Amino acid sequence: QEFQFGPCRVEGVVLQELWEAFWAMKDIVQAKDNITNVRLLRKEVLQNVSNAESCYLIRALLKFYLNTVFKNYQDKAADFRVRKSFSTLANNFVVIVSKLQPSQENEMFSVSDSARRRFLLFQRAFKQLDIEAAQTKAFGEVDILLTWMEKFYQL
Amino acid sequence: AVPCVSGGLPKPTNITFFSINMRNILQWSPPEGLQEAELTYTVQYFIRYGQKKWLNKSECRNINRTCCDLSVETSDYEHQYYAKVKAIWETNCSKWAETGRFYPFLETQIGPPEVALSTDEKSISIVLTAPEKWKRNPEESSISMQQIYSNLKYNVSVYNAKSNRTWSQCVTNRTLVLSWLEPDTLYCVRVETFVPGPPRLAQPSEKQCVRTQKDQTSALK
């Protein structure tokens, strides 16, 4: 069982562990998101992503989660369950990112560019919100992210 | 409708979606301490997470029951939804009680499969049919839950009544033949569906029993 994002293969991450971690905090985290009329990971970001694009896109998304969404979140996460689940997700995202090596060759430019445009849709929507509200919303949408990632998980 | 005094009543409690095979029923309990009162309820649903509007569910305006079928309104299972309900009593009404974010694709229960057994002397063949997704009306074409969840698996457990032994097998395809069984023996089969992903309730099928036929060779002696 491993992730196969197009050419990028990722072992050593058990998707079930991520699901269980997120499920333990889903209600707590999503209840804090009051901006219900905004969805960051919209269909235009994740729908019909080609295999070739997927490695670029997942890398951009997970790096953004690690660098921006999760930043300082651990300080605010008073609830112990959230802190523990948060740590599980964050550390497994570190493993995934460390194993993603998308090709940098020129002929892949159009693919990487398409993935970048999708990511920018997400990032722009994120930046239109107050940073804390945006972090909470993006964190609450990890179920949407994992659902998309599951499509690339080979049982 | 006559406007009511909001907040005059406590809110309904335990508001949640009960979902199986994408049939999504909003259900709740009466407000604390008002279980016996003659209350009515009104339901609204949020068109979808990421959109703006709360809409009335007309069939669930001023109803007495504590449930409301929102399957139509939540049928695009790749989206997320909210719903809310308030209690009304004469000119008083409660504030809205709201669900958490409901994601049918991840939260619907997968019902038990249909299990067809046929037997001969020493074998039982089991044919499994995945449950169907809920549909608005019988004329609509059927969609199998297997089409929605391509990684759906079956956990088949077989009980041998003579040896009082049970063993199980995890299969992905629909047919399974148990061969070299003992003749004239009662075997019982129960099947549960399983989809990898978030923790999900699963309903096993009813236990079905079948007896293998008598051994023809001993019958001829």
Added chain:
Amino acid sequence: DGVAILPAPQNLSVQSTNMKHLLTWSPVMVPGEIIYYFVEYQGEYESLYMSHVWIPSSWCSPTKGPECDITDDITATVPYNLRVRATQGSETSAWSTLKPPFNRNSTILTPPGMDVTKDGFHLVIKLEDLGSQFEFLVAYWRREPGAKEHVKVVRSRGIPVHLETMEPGAAYCVKVQTFVKAIGRHSPFSQAECVKVQGETLPL
């Protein structure tokens, strides 16, 4: 904050077998006093992105014994920093930190326990429940010269699982090893066990 008169726990180490991880340390001895210990951890994410953040262990904040089951805290295959301190009343020791950090990919994997039986002509195996991290590679073959070895991946744990339909009069042998997806490693194979269709389990 109490001045650190209380000595810090020493000799921190982790014993890890089959993905069960036990942190141990030498107890701090103060005659006639009860000492409590607090255990905290941080994964690679915390140490890289927010090194000031330490998370209390699920079961040992506080604990009385000089050991702590950290299995539930280690939930990714990355290096984990672990630290322990002692408290006695209002006095608190300095932290002692495990060196080097612990990574679950170092766990010792042992062959799993198994129970090979038959139900009529059906070869049935029941495997030790080692937790959801484990899959089992079950190898089985018919005991005769040149027999082909079959391999089946079994994920069910602690319940009898159907392995094969046997032919009358034949003997079948089974051995099993575990596979842990999260660290991509196998255990050694177990001893083989054989079953004859119309007889008792045969010793090897």
